[in-house]
Amino acid sequence: xxxxxxxxxxxxxxxxxxxxxxxxxxxxxxxxxxxxxxxxxxxxxxxxxxxxxxxxxxxxxxxxxxxxxxxxxxxxxxxxxxxxxxxxxxxxxxxxxxxxxxxxxxxxxxxxxxxxxxxxxxxxxxxxxxxxxxxxxxxxxxxxxxxxxxxxxxxxxxxxxxxxxxxxxxxxxxxxxxxxxxxxxxxxxxxxxxxxxxxxxxxxxxxxxxxxxxxx
Numbered sequence: 001x002x003x004x005x006x007x008x009x010x011x012x013x014x015x016x017x018x019x020x021x022x023x024x025x026x027x028x029x030x031x032x033x034x035x036x037x038x039x040x041x042x043x044x045x046x047x048x049x050x051x052x053x054x055x056x057x058x059x060x061x062x063x064x065x066x067x068x069x070x071x072x073x074x075x076x077x078x079x080x081x082x083x084x085x086x087x088x089x090x091x092x093x094x095x096x097x098x099x100x101x102x103x104x105x106x107x108x109x110x111x112x113x114x115x116x117x118x119x120x121x122x123x124x125x126x127x128x129x130x131x132x133x134x135x136x137x138x139x140x141x142x143x144x145x146x147x148x149x150x151x152x153x154x155x156x157x158x159x160x161x162x163x164x165x166x167x168x169x170x171x172x173x174x175x176x177x178x179x180x181x182x183x184x185x186x187x188x189x190x191x192x193x194x195x196x197x198x199x200x201x202x203x204x205x206x207x208x209x210x211x212x213x214x215x216x
Contacts, residue, residue, distance in 0.1 A: 086116035118145035134187035
C-alpha cells in the first residue's frame with residue numbers, strides 16, 4: 001500500500017480522494033468526509049497529505065468522543081516524532097479535557113498555544129497578537145488560526161469547560177507569549193537587514209532562540 005504515493009497514477013487517486021473528502025466536509029456531510037479520510041490514510045500510511053490531522057477533528061464534529069480518544073492514543077504510538085499541526089494539538093487537548101484528563105489537556109493546550117499564538121485568542125474572542133510579526137512557518141500564521149477557528153470553533157462554543165481550561169492555560173502562558181511576541185517583533189525588524197556584518201550568524205541565533213521559546 002505505501003506504493004500508492006510513489007506511483008503517479010495511484011498518487012493522483014490519493015489526491016482525488018483527499019479532494020473528495022474536503023468536498024464532502026464543506027458540503028456538510030462530515031460522515032462521508034471522515035470515511036474518505038480514513039480510507040486515504042489506510043492507502044497511504046505515510047500520509048503525505050496530512051489527512052491524519054483531520055480525522056480526529058471530524059470525529060469530534062460528529063461527537064464521536066470515544067473514537068477521537070482512541071485515535072489520539074494510536075497516533076502517539078504510530079507517529080512518535082511527528083511535526084504535529086497546531087490545530088491537531090488543540091483537538092487533542094479538547095479530547096483529553098472531555099475525557100476528564102485536565103492535566104493532559106492543559107499540557108496539549110500549552111503546546112498548541114505556543115505553536116500558533118493566534119488560535120486561542122480567536123477561540124476565546126480575546127484581542128489577538130499583532131499580525132506583523134516574523135513567523136516561522138505558515139502553520140504559525142493568523143490565516144491558519146482563522147481557518148481553524150472557522151472550521152472547528154464550534155467545538156469550544158458547545159463545551160464551556162473546555163473554554164475555561166483553554167483560558168486558564170492561555171493566562172498561565174501569558175509571560176512566555178509576551179516574550180515570544182517581543183522576540184518575533186525584533187526578528188521582523190531585522191530579517192531584511194542582510195547588509196549588516198555577521199547578519200547570517202545573528203539570524204541563526206534568533207531562530208534558535210525562537211525555537212527554544214516555543215518548546216515545552
